[in-house]
Amino acid sequence: MSMATQLAWKSNSLLRFASKSISRSTSNGCIVAHYSRSFFCNNTNMTTITSMRPEFQLCCFTHSAASNIIGSKYLELTDEELMKQCVMDTFKASGPGGQHRNKRESAVRLKHIPTGIISQAVEDRSQHKNRASALRRLRTLLAVRVRNTLDLDAYSPPPELLQILPPKSTFRGSDCGPQIGPNNPKFILGMQALLDLVFAVEGSISDAAKFLGLSTGALSRLILSDDSLRMAVNELRTSKGLKPLK
């Protein structure tokens, strides 16, 4: 099996698995189905999870027309909707918990069922906050790992991408509003669209810049302004034998 077929098969079976488990949780009308038992209680050792740097896998999931949700759509979901696509567990299920324990861990791990992406957070003092951090990280991971295929012949940058471009872009109309930076939650949507383009042009910044009406230097600066974005682009470039951006 070629790499690509293997990946396609893997993502397909995951999607099938996901749709099964999602329909199970909604069909019984139970409002709390998404809190239900997790699938992976026993395998993680807390001490290995101190660094939250996302690991990048290239092209994990290229969403084809056959799958009913395209990749960018995950990021358009509200926190609650996205949470419903996840199973959440805490790391330790040793002992009876509850009143028996002085809080050992409020660490949280989310597994996004449709893609299999796992995101976690341990450093906050309440479970609630760890959950929010894990969800924020999940959004970044989704942007970085889920690729939508583009038709370059008919390409024009989508609005969410135009929003993160510097004003010099010749495609950026006055209706775009001010440039959105990495601290704005909407940045992630633009970042995903930008990565779709960079992947479509196989990592060439100058090619991507042309599609965006920017100079190569201006696009490089944009990519370097966000750690996740820079790392994803550099990972791709390294795999294509190109020099990483610095």
Next chain:
Amino acid sequence: MKLSSSACSIARIPSLFASLCRPICSTSLSLSPSSLKPTTPLFLRPPTFSTSLSELNKWHHWAKNLASSVGSSFVHLDNGPDSTLLCRELRWLLEDSLEDHSLISQLGSQNYHMDVRLRASLDELYVLWRQRIEERRPFQYIVGCEHWRDLVLSVQEGVLIPRPETELIVDLVKDVVLDSRELKEGLWADLGTGSGAIAIGIGRILWSQGRVIATDLSPVAVAVATYNVLRYDLKDMIEVRKGSWFEPLKDVEGKLAGVVSNPPYIPSDDISRLQAEVGQHEPRLALDGGVSGMDDLLHLSNGAVSMLKPGGFFVFETNGEKQCQFLVDYMENNNPGKFCNVNIVSDFAGIQRFVTGFINDKCH
């Protein structure tokens, strides 16, 4: 987060040392009335102490070594904390003690004579960390607060430290009030409120017409819950009443839209085997649920029938699968036809933890 500024004025002068010298009581009821002034959490005290960075560094070094020396010995002893967790707690203690958090990253740097402002004296910090390790005094009592959901709740000896599992009760309530105006604007009761955690969590999701009555038998719990309610500026929405379970609620019989409770549910025989932080420091009144652990759960489920109005919702936290299933059977057999949509809900560790349901009428 909006905190009432007037609330802070009810905070008494830090009485940390008083509380250190006081013997730790195993039941909240034995505390003398004078100790009912709630202690101000460390992070809210004024930064009136100072030391040099090098002295702080020395303390930090000492505290870290003490934490490391624990290794996993507490884990083996009674499933207590290991040194990784203790080191994390040490960082949180620093966060709460230092006026300027950015100093944490400068510990160990060259800037030795720099002045550092602290919310407790360095001597107290030595005493506190020794208590944490040697007496297994819970970290949350040391700093006087617990982070729970998006809240920071004041806690002290005599009040149960709210657990991460219990955070889910608020989400369960959120789910049902979402589609019901009647529940959103209704009257709720949190029985055995402790620090007030659940009541405050619910108070913040109800609409402004909604009300919560929080009850507890323990005077310390009533004082601390009142303090927390004031701090979150919810005194118009949440009323704290002292008394046993439904007793202080006679005036609202049959009028409640919702009843939630995390009552004591540990079987009496298990109390002596609890990890030291819990068994030796938290109030027995908050933990001991009688021989089977179910005395209070059964009492509450019976009371819910007459206290809730038709269509009213309840959530009870339990010790796990056995109690959940027993409670569901008990409800069906003891009050046949009275409840509907009774469900068992697991916590995030996958343990069956909550029983939820409605009083019959609304669900056809």
